Amino acid sequence: MIKFLDLQKINLQYQEEIEAKLLETFRSGWYLLGNEVKNFENHLSKYTGSPNAIGVANGLDALRLIFKSYLELGQMKFGDEVIVPANTYIASLLAITDNRLKPVFAEPDIENYNLDVKKIEALITPKTKAIMVVHLYGQICWSEELEALAKKHDLKIIEDNAQAIGAEWNGTKSGNLGDAAGFSFYPGKNLGALGDAGAVTCKDELLAKTIRAIANYGSDEKYVNKYQGLNSRLDEIQAAVLDVKLKYIDADNEKRRKIAERYVSEINNSKITLPHLPTDPKAHVWHLFVIRTENRKDIQDKLLEKGIQTLIHYPIPPHKQKAYKYYNNLSFPITEKIHDEVVSLPVSPVMSEDEVSEVISALNSL
Numbered sequence: 001m002i003k004f005l006d007l008q009k010i011n012l013q014y015q016e017e018i019e020a021k022l023l024e025t026f027r028s029g030w031y032l033l034g035n036e037v038k039n040f041e042n043h044l045s046k047y048t049g050s051p052n053a054i055g056v057a058n059g060l061d062a063l064r065l066i067f068k069s070y071l072e073l074g075q076m077k078f079g080d081e082v083i084v085p086a087n088t089y090i091a092s093l094l095a096i097t098d099n100r101l102k103p104v105f106a107e108p109d110i111e112n113y114n115l116d117v118k119k120i121e122a123l124i125t126p127k128t129k130a131i132m133v134v135h136l137y138g139q140i141c142w143s144e145e146l147e148a149l150a151k152k153h154d155l156k157i158i159e160d161n162a163q164a165i166g167a168e169w170n171g172t173k174s175g176n177l178g179d180a181a182g183f184s185f186y187p188g189k190n191l192g193a194l195g196d197a198g199a200v201t202c203k204d205e206l207l208a209k210t211i212r213a214i215a216n217y218g219s220d221e222k223y224v225n226k227y228q229g230l231n232s233r234l235d236e237i238q239a240a241v242l243d244v245k246l247k248y249i250d251a252d253n254e255k256r257r258k259i260a261e262r263y264v265s266e267i268n269n270s271k272i273t274l275p276h277l278p279t280d281p282k283a284h285v286w287h288l289f290v291i292r293t294e295n296r297k298d299i300q301d302k303l304l305e306k307g308i309q310t311l312i313h314y315p316i317p318p319h320k321q322k323a324y325k326y327y328n329n330l331s332f333p334i335t336e337k338i339h340d341e342v343v344s345l346p347v348s349p350v351m352s353e354d355e356v357s358e359v360i361s362a363l364n365s366l
């Protein structure tokens, strides 16, 4: 059986180090707002190159907190518009609508599933305040054109970096490209905790201070509350585990890259559309290896018969979800085609060469 993602095996790679940290943190008697979080934040800041890193409870909160802080700082107001790819995971949308901002959907580029910068300018109105880029499946979504567009219209760029920790654009890491970025350390992400966890990185010091306060009941001084905040803190145990795993993220991502390269060069089936390898290999960390095919159900069933698990990221786009009834009548043909055709193949740092070969020959024999 080739699992889609073997989390047990992934974490057992670092068993000794993680167990030692878990025990140490347990015995310390200090579980929130302590040194483990501080250490991890410092290391994440150094790793990404971003001057500020704030540990929070999960990836959705990371994104919610960014917008909430812009609202508190008066840099955005209710009803302002945020341009967002229509084919993202629903969390990107929830972060916008939860703050009473208005998502404006943009169709992606069918070649790389990321925002198509050529389609953005037509969506900009006087109310547009930000573009949310999603580095979908682990691939950097960035260009000089995008930077210039944001500058011209005075827009913030928020990165949904839940899937792409470690990816680079011209030597700059994801999370240090835009004004602010949200990270998820959900167990299945490339850097996964042992439960929910997330972080924000941002360039502006005042924004960082505001996010930190809002994530802590709106307080940056004990029992003094500046904002109507949330409780969204990263805890010491998760931070300790993440700090161990952060040391290995580049090596882990490199193993994913090797698998992706093999899939792209060795899968040969006319019914399957493969993703493109980016010109700069570092632009992709292959959180997911996503193929497209018109007979998805059939391919998934046949792979499963051979003991190979696959998943779909994602079967229903946000604008077609019941949660967003008032957007259900919108039509985004590229997005809908993607959601109808995608299948994610197993890819992870603990897959063996033989397992990769097995997936390849299974697909080639269909």
Ligand SMILES: *Cc1c(COP(=O)(O)O)cnc(C)c1O
Residues within 6 Å of the ligand: 058, 059, 060, 061, 088, 089, 091, 092, 134, 160, 162, 163, 183, 184, 185, 186, 196, 197, 198
């Ligand atoms: C996982 C994910 C999130 C949300 O992260 P959580 O930690 O699960 O809250 C947001 N956006 C994208 C693109 C994701 O993949």
